[in-house]
Amino acid sequence: MSVTGVVKRPTPIKTIGILGGMSDKATIEYYKFINAKINAQYGGWEIGETLIQGCNFGNIEYYVRNNAWDEAREYLETKAKLAEAGGADILVCVSNTMHKVLDRLPQILSIPFIHITTPTAEAIKAAGLNKVALLGTKPVMQADYIKAEYAKYGIEIVVPSEVQQKEVDRIIFDELVKGKILDDSRQYYINTSLALAAEQGAQAIILGCTEIFLLIGQADLPSLPVFNTTELHVDAAVKLATT
Template identity: 55%
Template structure:
């Protein structure tokens, strides 16, 4: 017999069948945020918007957020202190789990470097941002894509391998000089909510050079980049927004 709460997860617009039973059953999404607060607020907004699209009426999400101090994250990343980052974020995940999270997502591509081993030690489901993105790239039939993100993301052999081995996707990264520009704009501007026309122009130039080197699309591999640049800025060239794709995967999980 079909459940009154069945949803077709193949159709992100399909609403739940309405029911008088309350509270409405759904999983609690645990968000590890603060990396940055800009991304975290967008995750919260998008999660609730997409959940309301599916649930209709007045319903949205059941969400727990633990927000970290971005100053700590910036220090760990800049100084290559990944063991300290592991310990710091592990404690925050403990708090999410104690708060009743049924699934955990991390709002930072960069910090997946430590989140992956942290969550491998636990039973709480974890939605990896690369997997959500890789599935979309494969579905689009694209096999060679450019990648924009922080320096650790763009230089990560583990991330490159995850895309290649898991999804058959070859990653193309900017030149060293352009990686420095992309990274600087993220840390000095985007995480502070500063959106500059000249910086957008620089990002579009970097993407243009990636296209000339054979990229068939581009991954916005930092969860703030979509605030500066989006698909409408690159007509005819696929843009894979990790924020949007990650949020959609979390919504599907919460309502499955």
């Protein structure tokens, strides 16, 4: 602020690039979280500087269902480059699942790319935990790419049974990405989480899909710490954008 009391404009906030559309519901929540957190920090009418590079979720669903990961990589790398060219200073991708094909972004972009697992792993370690259950799409629960990221922090990941994975995945694709929030599905996620704690020794639950927090949260699992990858990812982006 100047000696006359006039705030210097524009407010020096970096532009957060949002690689979105995976799904549009998650993208909306990222945008809302970013603006709310920046407004809480700065007050007044301040919100974030953002650039949304949207993807067609129909393409994403096709790539995932058909294991077309090479096509997905080419598609998303192109979108990431467009976000950088459009003026993004930082980039986040709103999908845990699609981080499978984003491993080359640190090499092909000149702006920081915040991996979705990093802030969640840091929060888990800060809580003193080392064995955590992961809920997400089937590619997230079955493959090694997300588990390997958590393993860098000494965190062991456990996942639901094959039958449970199928239903957890179905609820994401058939309900959550379409904005359907059903009580029966909430109870299924709660029961699955409690079983992971009782049967596999999970000390906490990672909401490893960016729509899951719309269905369940800490209030639904009072006996287990819940780590919401969506909000933790946004926290990291806002911190970098405002420093």
